[in-house]
Amino acid sequence: MFKLLRPLSAALGAALLCSCAGSSSPTATVAASTAHGTLAVNPPFRIASLNAATFQAQLAASGSGTQLLQITGKPSCGVDFYYIKFWTLGGAGETTESSGALMVPTGAAPACSGPRPIVLYAHGTNPLKTLNIADITNTTNTEGALIAAMFAAQGYIVVAPNYAGYDISTLGYHPFLNAQQQSGEMIDILTAARTALPNTMSAATSDSGKLFVTGYSEGGHVAMATQRALEASGAVVTGAAPMSGPYALVTFGDTIFLGSVDIGSTEFSPLLTTSYQKAYENIYTTPSDVYSATYANGIETLLPSATPIDTIFSTGLLPETAEFDITTPVVAGSPTLTAFLSVPGTANYPVPPSAQTPLFAAGFGSPYLINNSFRVAYAADALMNQDGGNSYFAQPGAPLPATEPVQTLRQAFYKNDLRNGAWEPKSPTLLCGGDGDPTVFFSVNTGTMQIFWAPLVQAGLIQVLDVGATPSGPFEAVQAGFQESQAAQLALYESTAGGGLSPEAAAELIVENYHTSVAPFCTAAARAFFSEL
Amino acid sequence: MTTFSVRILCAAIATVSAGLYCAAPALADDSPNSARIGLYSVFYHVSAGDLSGPFVPPGANLDANNVETVYLAYVRTLSSRFDVELAAGYPPLQKTVGKGPATLGSVPYDGQVIATARWLAPTLLLEYKFLSENSRWRPYIGVGVNYTAFYDRDSTAQGNAVSGGPTKLSLTSSVGPAGTAGVSYNIAGHWHAYASYSISKVSTDLTADTGGIIRTTHINFGPQALVVSVGYSF
Secondary structure, X not given: OHHHHHHHHHHHHHHHHHHHOOOOOOOOEEOXXXXXXXXXXXXXXXXXXXXXXXXXXXXXXXXXXXXXXXXXXXXXXXXXXXXXXXXXEOOOOOEEEEEEEEEEEEOOOHHHOEEEEEEEEEOXXXXXXXXXXXXXXXOOOHHHHHHHHHOHHHOOEEEXXXXXXXXXXXXXXXXXXXXXXXXXXXXXXXXXXXXXXXXXXXXXXXXXEEEEEEEEOHHHHHHHHHHHHHHHOOOOOOEEEEEOOOOOHHHHHHHHHOOOOOOOHHHHHHHHHHHHHHHHOOOOOOHHHOEOOOOOOOHHHOOOEOOOHHHHHHOOOOOOOOOEEOOOOOOOOOHHHHHHHOOOOOOOOOOOXXXXXXXXHOOEEOOOOEOHHHHHHHHHHHHHOOOOOOOOOOOOOOOOOOOOOOOHHXXXXXXXXXXXXXXXXXXXXXXXXXXXXXXXXXXXXXXXXXXHOHHHHHHOOEEEEEOOOOOOOOOHHHHHHHHHHHHHHHHHHHOOOOOOOOHHXXXXXXXXXXXXXHHHHHHHHHHHHHHOO | OHHHHHHHHHHHHHHHHOOOOOOOOOOOOXXXXXXXXXXXXXXXXXXXXOOEOOOOOOOOEEEEOOEEEEEEEEEEEOOOOEEEEEEEEOOXXXXXXXXXXXXXXXXXXXXXXXXXXXXXXXXXXXXXXXXXXXXXXXXXXXXXXXEEXXXXXXXXXXXXXXXXXXXXXXXXXXXXXXXXXXXXXEEEOOEEEEEEEEEEOOEEEEEEEEOOEEEEEEEEOOOEEEEEXXXXXO
């Protein structure tokens, strides 16, 4: 009787007992170390895997994607989008986790796998804290789509941080235009991405050892600072292409404080003061030393924000354009200073009106962001200790002020101005931008560096490209493409389909979007430049 | 060995039936115990919520492939009308497949086996038997409780490709009602043949962890099972 029962009960018993055993397949390893440059999660998470045809179809599904494809060309490779988490340091040396993208080209074409060059990319100012440049599934991630289509889909491995203070980073601020922090973070994500690459599902693609560094706007500054840091460390940079960046921060800061207020200044100001306050602890005792009572409360933690910037403007947390008080200060005993502090276009302002004067004047209003007392202190320092790059006080070679500024914000600009540190690029460098840029002024930044590094420009190591100039030379097609695109966009705005704007309103919109419009064209120039190296 | 096996069996039954007595004094019938073995065909009628979590496109859902396995049961006769049955299938390899978009990005999804798991699903049933004890055919119906635990959970290579990397799966255990209807046939002496159709409610919360990226869904398996078995009374 028990003959049957025995195996049956044994099987049943074993089956019942094994319910408590068993384990799931392993997941990724979380690094124990939080040393900067450590890959936090290995292998990294792949957000999406798109083959060339799917990526093309995805881009072609939107108007902006279709325009982008015209500039980038059709994808030759598929792209695997990895989400890198890594450890880095904040602006005051705080240990913090940060995140970013590792985009790996894939596919059968010879240029899509095997040893491939790395493009280390730094993104532009983004007010949205939730930014994840690796997330190609998010249609608002236009900069991610741009670098994926321009570089990764053409066989470049792309590495790009979201930056500390964004996405998963618990750092309570973003070290905006902090050259040391941001170049350090770029090198940290590069280290982490090189650790990650052999462990990904796209391991058929490997690092060829060629390294290109580029970035746009804020990222242009970051890219140049990264080139400096990498070259100082002895690392080989194959080529660099900083684009539309605020490289000459003292010149740029002085230009703004002396009345030429750029588009976006009310967004950049809180990012700057918080970043430098955290790093140097001397910008202010309280934010109301800098900011008007209307906006001072909460401004330290305002940006980047999970709230869209348009909502921040519409709810009165920031003025849209009024950087300075429309009632400009009169400084007793200093008529020059008083004149420079007056509103551009008014009789007392020392610079003759130009086409851009109304734009600068829009930076004055009420309620306004920055206190007159702070502006006076900065401007007095700018007049006292003049910057050689500034057109008002231009000196041969466009040097930095002879001595370190006294005013603390100007001191911070001086520290992070990329003329600082007695260095010059060792590797071929392309500086690209557009001369009509109302956000990051071209002549003030790229122009200043061009003069500062004139011998290297003459020697051909550094090339300067103005996409707004008359098309000629090696990037003629890029210049022509940009200018045709601007003309087409203007015509579209004036057409019924594009909103039927008046010529003035259409032109205004072109100016407003100019800085963003230059990005894909400069990026295309950067790719062409890298492909020759 | 025999004693040990019986002990395990009793312990297991005791656990599942939460106190139902085991090795009780013999009832009126002189063969109150029955062991059955047979074929267990499970048909799923899955309804699951779309996967939710970061980086999941809308409409990504799951399905389960039907399975067949060995049916094992111990039945204790309580009276001429009532039996209590503890049934289990030998834990089969259950395949979970993607349902929804043909691809996620460019990675095939719909119909792809993305995960496997084994389950252990003991069901305790109280059964009522029709007709007389002397009938060759005896229809019966039963109600009870099903407990399902999942183990050996693995995300397949295809599942990892879809999920974005090595993925750890966890599925909560399920307790739900079960019902059965069947018929027994007395072949000869102690030997009987059985056929039954059962339904039970089995649901689980699935959590997939891919390098710290968590996706979840709730799955109702809606299993129905056809069992054909033979049993020996002792």
